[in-house]
Amino acid sequence: MNPEKYSPLTEASYYILISLITPLHGYGVMKKVDDLSVGRVKLAPGTLYGALSNLHSSGLIVSSGETGNRKKKMYQITAAGLALIEYEIKRLREMVNNGTNLMKTDKGAV
Numbered sequence: 001m002n003p004e005k006y007s008p009l010t011e012a013s014y015y016i017l018i019s020l021i022t023p024l025h026g027y028g029v030m031k032k033v034d035d036l037s038v039g040r041v042k043l044a045p046g047t048l049y050g051a052l053s054n055l056h057s058s059g060l061i062v063s064s065g066e067t068g069n070r071k072k073k074m075y076q077i078t079a080a081g082l083a084l085i086e087y088e089i090k091r092l093r094e095m096v097n098n099g100t101n102l103m104k105t106d107k108g109a110v
Helices: 011-019 026-036 045-057 079-105
Strands: 061-067 072-077
Touching: 011 026, 011 045, 011 079, 026 045, 026 072, 045 061, 072 079
Parallel strands: none
Antiparallel strands: 061 072
C-alpha cells in the first residue's frame, strides 16, 4: 500500500481513522472524534458515514461485527490504515517542525 496515494487526509478522515484503532460503531466514532478534538471537529452523520464508506472501499478500515440490541455495525482500522496514519503523522510533524523553525529564524520577514 502506497500511503502517498491517500495523503493528505482530510481532518475528518484522520480523526476517524485514529478513533478506529479500537473497534467502534458510528456514534462511538462521532463521540470519540469530538472528545479527541475537544469539540473542535464535529462530524455530522452524512459526513461520517460518507467517510466510513470511502475508507472501507479503500481498504483502510473493515467492518468488525455488530454490537448491542440494535445491531450497530462496528468498524476497525486495517494495517493499511495504520500505515497511512503513521505516514500522515510523519508528514504533519515535518510541516510543524518546518514552520516552527522558520518562525524562529524569520520573525522579521513580511
